[in-house]
Amino acid sequence: MDYKLLNGVQTFAPKSREDLISFALKGQKILVAVNAEKILHATDVSRGIINRNLGYPDGIGAVMALKQKGIKSVVKIPGCELWLDIIKAYHNDKSFYLVGGKQEIVEGTVSKLKFAYPKINIVNFRNGYLKTEQEKLNLIDDIARRKPDVVFVAMGSPKQELLMEEMRQKHPALYQGLGGSFDVYTGNVDRAPKWWVDNNLEWAYRLVKQPSRITRQIHLVKFVYLLKMNKL
Structure with a gap:
């Protein structure tokens, strides 16, 4: 490529x-x-x-x-669509591990995925609040033990990327950082309407919704x- x-x-x-x-x-x-x-x-x-x-x-x-x-x-x-493309294509023959968001958000994400894809194999999941080094090590060990094919980490950059690199050292897999995609998927955060997305104007929609973003x-x-x- x-x-x-x-x-x-x-x-x-x-x-x-x-x-x-x-x-x-x-x-x-x-x-x-x-x-x-x-x-x-x-x-x-x-x-x-x-x-x-x-x-x-x-x-x-x-x-x-x-x-x-x-x-x-x-x-x-868009990354917020790509992870769902991966699940849609491989939910029948790959295993998944989800990390990120608040506990109720990740639980809601898993529930919605299982409803949409009854045969999906989610080997485990947890929220994105790793409060201690030991919690992080326990998570990495759990991923290495369960050996998922795909790991999604929704924690924001660069935190999620640095964590995924540590994970990949212990367990090679496909990893994707998702930022706030679990919030969007569960409806906790609204994404721009389709017209704005199709016309590459998501940034403008976010600016209209949040004028404080003008400095960015x-x-x-x-x-x-x-x-x-x-x-x-």
């Missing part, structure tokens, strides 16, 4: 969701979402996390940058400028 460096961030350019999932599953990769903000504000630490793993274009900014670099067939793959979204102007000037 092709990739390009965007401000030093290694970003893969899948032609479809199926290509990305197959590539990641075969290589037992850690999937890391890449968007304009992560590209623009990349540090040595954040670049290292993404470049050690499999960064994919989660936002339209990353897609635009990849296309400018010459990869015209790349598609945007203003950086998108800088990103577009750097993109047009071919400086990414």
